Amino acid sequence: MQKMDKKAQENVVSPSSFMRQIRPELYSDSISRVKHQLKSEVLSHHLETITERNQTHDFELFCRKLCERTICPNLRPATGPEGGGDSKADTETSPVADEISKLTYIGMANSGSERWAFAFSAKRTWSEKVRSDVAGIMATDRGY
Secondary structure (H helix, E strand, C coil): CCCCCHHHHHHCCCHHHHHHHHCHHHCCCCCCCCCCCCCHHHHHHHHHCCCCCCCHHHHHHHHHHHHHHHCCCCEEECCCCCCCHHHCCCEEECCCCHHHHCCCCCCCHHHHCCCCEECCCCCCCHHHHHHHHHHHHHHCCCCC
16 A cells, blocks of 8 residues: 555545535534625615515514514414504513523523513604503503
């Protein structure tokens, strides 16, 4: 068997290294190469025209899923065809046992025992909408 020179040895790639290069998503310790970037102008236009395109339900769903990922995972959507309907809140937390809430690694730990309410709106005059939504939610006397 002939000895390989140093340059040839440097070019030899192990099967594991080769697979990690072509399929990094299959390995948990690989760095993901997928990046999604959205220009601020595109997002701004999309948000400004969301009510014109009648996508308020999609916006509410997006907001609820975002809150589930970043704030608390135990959100229950309010029923009704548009928004929260007559319940004033679009989504609210549902009670979770302490043993279960300790198993989640996202959101705040006390969201399993406290009652939180969320209202989402794509209204252009958002400051007025926030005030009216908060007043409406507080008027329900549900202990949020």
